[in-house]
Amino acid sequence: MLDCLIRGVNLPDGRKGVDIAINEGRIVEVAPCIGAKAAQEIDASGCLATPPFVDSHFHMDATLTYGQPRINESGTLLEGIALWGELKPHLTVEAIKERARQLCRWAIAKGTLAIRSHVDIGDERLLAVQALLDIREEFKPYIDLQLVAFPQDGYLRHEKNRGNMERALDMGVDVVGGIPHFERTMAEGALSVKLLCELAERRGLPVDMHCDESDDPLSRHVETLAYHANRLRLQGRVTGSHLTSMHSMDNYYVSKLIPLMKEAGLNAVANPLINITLQGRHDTYPKRRGMTRVKELMAAGINVSFGHDCVMDPWYSFGSHDMLEVAHMGLHVAQMTGVAEMRRMFDAVTVNGARTLGLEGYGLEPGCRGDMVIIQAGDVHEALRLRPPRLYVIRRGRIVSRMMPAVARVSLGNAVYEVDFRYPA
């Protein structure tokens, strides 16, 4: 007797009507019409099954603080940073944990079972670090939560942050972060990248930096990050987040930069919802979109994944932690509307994210972990178009969330039509 058997699903690669068998937390078979019996059987005929969504870049310490202590009136990055500064002295471990728990429940309901969250280490008390380490343990059965030690107000810009970084890593934070474009000078930014990469190398940890989150075409920290990743042989373990300056860079320079990133095995993370709202604010018209060069990076064979970055925090007043919403925005901003390109946008919130995070056993093949999401859509295109209910979210072969299908009943005269927006009906 198997633990769980899911019947008749379509897969992101185009296979249709297959069954997926899960036993002892792992997928044991993927094939049409599996004959075995299971303790839990789910008929999901015609629905899409995907490995769980992965959020490659988030800020769980700031999430769900909308309106605390006040709303970001201008909606800009700078007012957001000021607001976060006003809020920080009032934070408590328990308040951060309570908001993080709520966000994790939202994420699970949307089928996101892996999140890499940055955590601000700028506060001497490291309250947010302690709170999110607790949440990482509490939610371990449900979510793979990775934490990045993030010096929000600069690593070299404030003396205290060098010590705070070491203490946060000693406490068990998983990844070394940074914010080179926020240091005082370009040279200080480059020095911070060097020191933080060396720190990661000494401790055997990955690196994930907010890197060049600006519209400055001359910012060069991505290049520096790639250089040190290569020099210290950290290929595959270093991630550049945001990289929005690349949007504005000279094309000739980018033609040198992208191969350098490829050589260094850099992962790139774009945050479409946030980049499109926060960048280009100094422009009149034409107004830059600010998102990094997703299409070109992917074409060069660089692993590109997407993050949600923010949900109802000082920087962003929207969101329900839905990675399909992120992929939908990314697809529009990057103009990835070709058939193969749409599939890549789905990859950016699933398999590519798993690669950025280095997740073990991710996927829908035998031997992979028994984690998946059943979506009220027939294929990847429909999932992106409708961002519909996640009917079942499964972790290690057990249902951790379920949702009713969304169907409207439209009454026209004597006729009643059920409308679920799927095509063909």
Ligand SMILES: [Zn+2]
């Ligand atoms: Zn961020």
